[in-house]
Structure formats: structure tokens, C-alpha cells
Amino acid sequence: MDTIVRHSWLRLFLLSLLLAGFAQAWANAQTQPGRDEVPVLTIEGAIGPATADYVAGGIARAAEQGAPMVIIRMDTPGGLDTSMREIIRAILGSPVPVVTYVSPSGARAASAGAFILTASHVAAMAPGTNVGAATPVQLGAPAAPSTPKSSDQQADDKGTSSPAKSGGASEAKALNDAIAYIRSLAEMRGRNADWAEAAVREAASLSAKSALEQKVIDIVARDDGDLLAQINGLTVALGNGQVRLQTDGVRLTEVLPDWRTRLLSAITNPNIALILMMIGAYGLLFEFMNPGALYPGTIGAISLLLGFYALSVLPVNYAGLALIVLGLALMGAEAFSPSFGILGIGGMIAFVLGATIMFDTDVPQFRVALPVLAAIAVASLGATVLTMRLALRSRRSSVATGREEMIGATGSVLDWQGTGGHVRVHGERWNARAVSELHAGQEVRIIRLQGLTVEVEPAN
The missing domain is CATH 2.40.50.140 (Nucleic acid-binding proteins)
Structure with a gap:
């Protein structure tokens, strides 16, 4: 009997594997573009870890499937430096040409978007778009007023201006690194390296027409059809050789983010990551207070792991993370050794301060929103008040054991x-x-x- 049961489970397992293989093959056949199909990736909004994963994965799949090229349709205010560099590494290492198109009208390629546009094999823009303003935000603050200088000093400043004179050493290092990076990308693609430097040093910005005139981009195209018509027959440098683009008869295929990218995009939102950590901490706390409840512990553990994963891919200030851990510990201590609110309130203050400085980035989209901080502070205060009430009630109640x-x-x-x-x-x-x-x-x-x-x- 045991042998029959064992064989039945084995057959069921093998059948499940076979069905899963057929399902995966069918899904690949449905999503795999042919030789005449050009995948179109879309970058919209701030560039973060999810965007980098989506673009790098899309370029890799296009190369595996033998696509003639990849088009990146972009409209971004900028993003994280680490994510931007991951996308650029994917473009530079791509065995298929990458065409970046700032579209539709009204779109922009600012900050990190300017770097990605410069790194692409073909840089195109739609009328009514702009590119530039690539200075890191923390370096763009106005300098402190200074005493007037003589004409000789002013002339010397014009000839030997250095970012180190207007900021600290760390700011100068970051600025010089960004300048060297964008100049190297512009020189590699034969574009205007002087303007690329100005985009970082002076936050210079250009319209599509001006960018074409100054050789910052290659093409100004009205729409996708116009873009394909203009790049047809264009020769681009790819690896150690030259590739001639052929767009006759090709079709554009929109590549949408898969569930993994959408999940990554959701949990790498600093607000969501912080909320997940709070749910995880309180879930485990309630499980410890009521052993065997299972639901709080299970939900809390999953939420906490997701929150830690988000922190692993986001730029984190470890001082802020330490304050958050201290705050959670103090709020947990309030539940187990009631101090009439001292530990709970102190934990809430430490948690809010840590959340304020935890994400080390100059991109507003990757900072914790003030309403979220306020909501977390109110929830923590409410939990502290509830713990105090339960403690006082337990002191007044009669002994039950x-x-x-x-x-x-x-x-x-x-x-x-x-x-x-x-x-x-x-x-x-x-x-x-x-x-x-x-x-x-x-x-x-x-x-x-x-x-x-x-x-x-x-x-x-």
C-alpha cells in the first residue's frame, strides 16, 4: 500500500512539473518578440531599484531573443545614482543597440535621465521636451554670500573655478565624479561633452531643438513612426564594431513590468518599506504577548522581511536605521515592563527621528512623506496609551491566579x-x-x- 501511495505521489509530482513547463513555454511564446519586433521599455517617474531591474532585464531578454534593437521611452525627473548606473551598465554592455526616446511632448530627461540619454547608442527627443539639469540636488543649493572681490580675483575665479570652493570636500568629490562620468559617456558616443559637463556643473538644460543643434542628441522625432523612419540606415558603434539599423517592417512591442517588478516597485517605496517594518515589529510584539496566536507573528515576520529587503536595495543611513531599531526596542519594552509611557514615548521619538534621516538620498520621491511619519507617530502614541491603560487596569484588578x-x-x-x-x-x-x-x-x-x-x- 505504501509503495502504491508513493508511486502515486511521484506521478502527480512529475505531472505537475510537466504542466508547469508547458505553461512557462506557452507564456514565453506569447511574450517573446520575433526578429521583426522591437521591445519598447518605458521609464516614467523617478528611477529606482525597480526601474533598474525592469530596464536591465528587458535589455537582457531582447538580446536573448535576437531583437534588432531596444527602444526606451523616457520621462523622468531623475532618480537614485545606484539605479541610474545599473541601467547605464546594462546599456553599455548591451549586444543590441539601445535607442532612448524622450517622449511624449512635455516629457523630460532630467538629472539621471540626462545620463541615460547620453549613454544610449541613439539619443532622440520629441518636440516640446527638455534635457539637462543633472546637478545633484544637495549640490545645487545657493552658496553663502561672500565679500566682494577685486577684478583680478574675479578673473582668476572664472578661469579656475572649482566646486571645492563653493562646498565641502564630499560635495566636490561627488560633483567631480558626476562630471567625469557624463563626459566619458558623451565622448564615447561622440556627443557634446562640454555641454554635458555644464548640465552637471551648472544645471544647464536644453529644449529638443537646441539639443539637436548643439549635438547633444541625434534625432528630434514627432512620434514613434517618425523615429523609426529617421534611424533607418543609421550606423552606431556597438562593442568593437559597427551596426547598421534596419527598421523596415519592424513592429514596436510594449514590454510591461512583470509582477516581480511591480512588487519591487511597491516595497521599495520608502513609505511602504517603513509601514512594513512597523507592521512587522508590532506583529511580532503581539505574538510574544499572546503566544500561539500565530496570525500576528506570521504577518509580522513576512512584513519585516519585506521591509528589510527594501532597505537592502535603497540607500540607507545607518544612524537612522539604528534609531529605528532603538525606537522599536523601547516600544516593545513598554509593553513588557510598563513605565507609564516613558519608554513608549521615547521609542516613538527615536523611531520618527530615525525614519526622517534613514534614507540617504537627494531624490524627493525616495524620502519618507511627512503625513506617513505623522500617522506612524500617532499610531505609536496610541499603542503606548493603550499599554498604559492596560497596565493601570491590571494593577487595580484582583489577582486571578x-x-x-x-x-x-x-x-x-x-x-x-x-x-x-x-x-x-x-x-x-x-x-x-x-x-x-x-x-x-x-x-x-x-x-x-x-x-x-x-x-x-x-x-x-
């Missing part, structure tokens, strides 16, 4: 003879004695407990 709980408890006489007998209290049989005669079935109340013998008196 142990020796003290037996005093005053009532029961009934099982049998009695003289001044001793047995009584039933809380379903248990106890030895009992009394100063007066009692009879079976009589209600009694415990007035004293000595070892395993209770002293009772009539309940009435």
Missing part, C-alpha cells in the same frame, strides 16, 4: 465530619477544616490557605 486568588473563592462541601472534610473549589477536591459543623452540598468560602488544606466558612 496563584495562592492569593484562592482567598475568597467559593465552593461546595463534598463530605464533612466534625470540623474537617473535603470541598470542591474550581473543580478541584481540597482538604478543608472549619470551626463549625458543615454538611454536604453547603456553599462555603475560603478564608485561609495552609499548605494543601483550606480553612472555610459558610458562604452565607
Whole structure:
């Protein structure tokens, strides 16, 4: 019998694997573009880890499927430096040409978008779009006022301006690194490296027409059809050779983010990551307070792991993370050793301060929103007040367990003879004695407990 059951499970397992393989092959056949199909990736909004994963994966799949090229349709205000560099590495290492198209009209390729546009094999823009303003935000603050300088000093400043004079050493290093990076990309693609430097150093920005005139981009196209017509026959440098683009008869195929990218995009939102950490911390706390509840612990553990994963791909300030951990520890300590609010309020303050400085980035889209901080602070304060109320109520309530709980408890006489007998209290049989005669079935109340013998008196 065991052998039959074992073989049945084995057949079922093999059948499941076979069906999964067929399903995956069918899905690939449905989503795999042909040789005449050009995948179109869309970058819209701030560039983060999910965007980098989506673009890098799309370029890799296009290369595997033998697509003639990849088009990136872009409209972005910028994003994280690490994500931007991951996308650029995918473009530079791509075995198929990458065409970046700033579209539709009104779109922009600012900050990180300017770097990606510069790195692409073909840079195109739609009329009514702009590119530039690539200075890191923290370096773009106005300089402090200074004393007037002589004409000789002003001339010297114009000829030898250096970012280190207007900011700290760390700002100068970041600015010089960004300048060198975008210049190298522009020189690699044969584009205007001087303007690329100005886009970083001076936050310069250009319209589509001006960018074409100054050789910042290659093409100004009205729409996708115009773009394909203009790049047809264009030769681009790819690896160690030249590739001639052929767009006759090709079709554009929109590549949408898969579930993994959408999930990554959701949990790498700093607000969502912070909320997941709060749910995880309180879930585990409630599980420890009520062992065996299971639901709070399970949900809390999953949420906490998702929150930690989000932190692993986001730029995190470890001082802020340490404050958050301290805040969670203090709020947990309030639940187990009530301090009438001191630990809870201190934990709430530490948590909010940590959340404020935790994400080390100059991109507003990757900072914690003030309403979220306020909501977390209110929720933490509410949990602290609830813990205080429960602590005060427990101090006022009578003892429910142990020796003290037996005093005053009532029961009934099982049998009695003289001044001793047995009584039933809380379903248990106890030895009992009394100063007066009692009879079976009589209600009694415990007035004293000595070892395993209770002293009772009539309940009435």
C-alpha cells in the first residue's frame, strides 16, 4: 500500500512539473518578440531599484531573443545614482543597440535621465521636451554670500573655478565624479561633452531643438513612426564594431513590468518599506504577548522581511536605521515592563527621528512623506496609551491566579465530619477544616490557605 501511495505521489509530482513547463513555454511564446519586433521599455517617474531591474532585464531578454534593437521611452525627473548606473551598465554592455526616446511632448530627461540619454547608442527627443539639469540636488543649493572681490580675483575665479570652493570636500568629490562620468559617456558616443559637463556643473538644460543643434542628441522625432523612419540606415558603434539599423517592417512591442517588478516597485517605496517594518515589529510584539496566536507573528515576520529587503536595495543611513531599531526596542519594552509611557514615548521619538534621516538620498520621491511619519507617530502614541491603560487596569484588578486568588473563592462541601472534610473549589477536591459543623452540598468560602488544606466558612 505504501509503495502504491508513493508511486502515486511521484506521478502527480512529475505531472505537475510537466504542466508547469508547458505553461512557462506557452507564456514565453506569447511574450517573446520575433526578429521583426522591437521591445519598447518605458521609464516614467523617478528611477529606482525597480526601474533598474525592469530596464536591465528587458535589455537582457531582447538580446536573448535576437531583437534588432531596444527602444526606451523616457520621462523622468531623475532618480537614485545606484539605479541610474545599473541601467547605464546594462546599456553599455548591451549586444543590441539601445535607442532612448524622450517622449511624449512635455516629457523630460532630467538629472539621471540626462545620463541615460547620453549613454544610449541613439539619443532622440520629441518636440516640446527638455534635457539637462543633472546637478545633484544637495549640490545645487545657493552658496553663502561672500565679500566682494577685486577684478583680478574675479578673473582668476572664472578661469579656475572649482566646486571645492563653493562646498565641502564630499560635495566636490561627488560633483567631480558626476562630471567625469557624463563626459566619458558623451565622448564615447561622440556627443557634446562640454555641454554635458555644464548640465552637471551648472544645471544647464536644453529644449529638443537646441539639443539637436548643439549635438547633444541625434534625432528630434514627432512620434514613434517618425523615429523609426529617421534611424533607418543609421550606423552606431556597438562593442568593437559597427551596426547598421534596419527598421523596415519592424513592429514596436510594449514590454510591461512583470509582477516581480511591480512588487519591487511597491516595497521599495520608502513609505511602504517603513509601514512594513512597523507592521512587522508590532506583529511580532503581539505574538510574544499572546503566544500561539500565530496570525500576528506570521504577518509580522513576512512584513519585516519585506521591509528589510527594501532597505537592502535603497540607500540607507545607518544612524537612522539604528534609531529605528532603538525606537522599536523601547516600544516593545513598554509593553513588557510598563513605565507609564516613558519608554513608549521615547521609542516613538527615536523611531520618527530615525525614519526622517534613514534614507540617504537627494531624490524627493525616495524620502519618507511627512503625513506617513505623522500617522506612524500617532499610531505609536496610541499603542503606548493603550499599554498604559492596560497596565493601570491590571494593577487595580484582583489577582486571578496563584495562592492569593484562592482567598475568597467559593465552593461546595463534598463530605464533612466534625470540623474537617473535603470541598470542591474550581473543580478541584481540597482538604478543608472549619470551626463549625458543615454538611454536604453547603456553599462555603475560603478564608485561609495552609499548605494543601483550606480553612472555610459558610458562604452565607
